[in-house]
Amino acid sequence: MSTVLVTGGKGFLGSHIVAQLAARGDNVRIFARPSTKTPSLLEHTNYEFIPGDIRDLDAVDRAVRGVDYIIHVVSNFRKGGSDKQEAYAVNVEGTENVLKAAEKQGVQHLIHCSTIGVHGTVLEIPATETTPFNPTDLYQETKLIGEQRVWAFYRETGLPVTVVRPISLFGPGDTRMLKLFRLIQKGRFVIVGDGEVLFHPTYIDDVVRGFLLCLNNPQAIGEAFIIGGEGYLTLNELCQLIAKELGVKPPMLRLPMAPILAMATLCERICEPLGLEPPLHRRRVSFFRNNRAFSIKKVKQTLGFEPQMSLTEAIQKTIYWYQQQGWL
Numbered sequence: 001m002s003t004v005l006v007t008g009g010k011g012f013l014g015s016h017i018v019a020q021l022a023a024r025g026d027n028v029r030i031f032a033r034p035s036t037k038t039p040s041l042l043e044h045t046n047y048e049f050i051p052g053d054i055r056d057l058d059a060v061d062r063a064v065r066g067v068d069y070i071i072h073v074v075s076n077f078r079k080g081g082s083d084k085q086e087a088y089a090v091n092v093e094g095t096e097n098v099l100k101a102a103e104k105q106g107v108q109h110l111i112h113c114s115t116i117g118v119h120g121t122v123l124e125i126p127a128t129e130t131t132p133f134n135p136t137d138l139y140q141e142t143k144l145i146g147e148q149r150v151w152a153f154y155r156e157t158g159l160p161v162t163v164v165r166p167i168s169l170f171g172p173g174d175t176r177m178l179k180l181f182r183l184i185q186k187g188r189f190v191i192v193g194d195g196e197v198l199f200h201p202t203y204i205d206d207v208v209r210g211f212l213l214c215l216n217n218p219q220a221i222g223e224a225f226i227i228g229g230e231g232y233l234t235l236n237e238l239c240q241l242i243a244k245e246l247g248v249k250p251p252m253l254r255l256p257m258a259p260i261l262a263m264a265t266l267c268e269r270i271c272e273p274l275g276l277e278p279p280l281h282r283r284r285v286s287f288f289r290n291n292r293a294f295s296i297k298k299v300k301q302t303l304g305f306e307p308q309m310s311l312t313e314a315i316q317k318t319i320y321w322y323q324q325q326g327w328l
């Protein structure tokens, strides 16, 4: 039986990966900060827990000892604001720590979780793995540098690596999209701009299946894959779908883009020197601004990946989970 280390295994994506690995019989080890809460999804799952911070090479080294494969998921994803030092330390140096430890311990395959955010505002629609990088904020910039370090390490050492760039995730366990669902339900969701920006929502189980298809797969070594749902739609269309499943009217409120963007930039400039998380930042505004529309052709053709969840069913399952938590 192989042992798989999942860094960030208690986060949204990480916990779903851990649950699926354990369900198929792998030994699973989680590396996470001791303070990280255990999601309910993992309450009945068997795993070994190694506490530590990804910025601590010794701790990462201890976690990697004796593992066959690594799925490196840790990122400062939820902190989109302005802490440059932390973003760089976690997304770049943390990734370097995992690479070094993986090579030292002779790990057979490392999957690095990147993001479609490295393509930022996409320069072609749909974007593919070879679409030029165009990061537009600190998170995307540092995720791109992290990914580039993975490729440089691969060229220098030959460590077997795969890069996965998941498309915008949602589903049970996610709280980021909860705001959207809640505000739509309450009739308070305000669309910034014209709402014609493209969005590519992806149900969590489909992306997890993609990660597991890559793991220990020779076809995946040395490759980057964009993994996500079948298609994209406009934000207006997405809101209409969510509203329909919630049984409410679609959002009608709108605000112009330019002043909101100016306000976000100002918030960042004020908060950054004070070390505060800005209440509004450009990354949040990018939700209304950056087209996210991707092709999953490469992962389909190379690894036989097929998303299995329709968007309507994914929205229904997510609403059901939010309702079970008492959040909707």
Ligand SMILES: NC(=O)c1ccc[n+]([C@@H]2O[C@H](COP(=O)([O-])OP(=O)(O)OC[C@H]3O[C@@H](n4cnc5c(N)ncnc54)[C@H](OP(=O)(O)O)[C@@H]3O)[C@@H](O)[C@H]2O)c1
Pocket (backbone or CB within 6 Å): 007, 008, 009, 010, 011, 012, 013, 014, 031, 032, 033, 035, 036, 037, 052, 053, 054, 055, 072, 073, 074, 075, 076, 077, 078, 090, 113, 114, 115, 116, 117, 143, 165, 166, 167, 168, 169, 170
């Ligand atoms: N969600 C999406 O739509 C999406 C889309 C594309 C790519 N991704 C990528 O997918 C991955 C997972 O995202 P997610 O949505 O699951 O976010 P998440 O729930 O925030 O997971 C990230 C995990 O990283 C951990 N972490 C952060 N800093 C750490 C540190 N210094 N040391 C150890 N652990 C640390 C967090 O633990 P704490 O609780 O201790 O902070 C958290 O468990 C990330 O690499 C992200 O870039 C996500």
